Amino acid sequence: MKTLRLFKAITVFITVVLTFNSCVPTDDNELNPITKFIGTWSVNDQAARLNYEVTIDYNPLNSAEVLLKNFADLGNSAVGLVVGNTIAIDDQVLSGDNSVSGSGSYINQNKLSFNYQLDNGIDTESRDAIFSK
Numbered sequence: 020m021k022t023l024r025l026f027k028a029i030t031v032f033i034t035v036v037l038t039f040n041s042c043v044p045t046d047d048n049e050l051n052p053i054t055k056f057i058g059t060w061s062v063n064d065q066a067a068r069l070n071y072e073v074t075i076d077y078n079p080l081n082s083a084e085v086l087l088k089n090f091a092d093l094g095n096s097a098v099g100l101v102v103g104n105t106i107a108i109d110d111q112v113l114s115g116d117n118s119v120s121g122s123g124s125y126i127n128q129n130k131l132s133f134n135y136q137l138d139n140g141i142d143t144e145s146r147d148a149i150f151s152k
Contacts, residue, residue: 053101055125060150091119091137116140
């Protein structure tokens with residue numbers, strides 16, 4: 020009889036421990052790698068000596084992608100694929116003859132670093148840009 024009570028008590032204890040252990044809150048950034056990139060960023064585009072803003076937002080058409088609004092100060096949105104701490108921008112036309120490709124890296128919550136190519140149909144420039152909050 021004592022063995023049965025002890026067994027029941029241990030079973031209840033283990034069930035309670037496992038239940039509360041599975042309810043540990045998690046950080047949204049751990050669940051969705053895109054979250055850390057979202058927001059409006061001030062950009063210092065070193066090659067062109069330009070300062071402008073880019074807003075990074077979720078792509079409603081693809082949960083693994085972001086939209087970079089006003090990327091390269093061209094007014095339109097570039098599409099970037101987020102893989103861990105990197106945004107990959109495949110070659111895409113943003114406006115007129117202007118196409119971009121490159122990648123960006125998450126440095127910390129206030130800084131991203133991008134290296135990309137801007138092709139205006141005549142010349143191709145390699146640009147380094149720092150995004151800051």
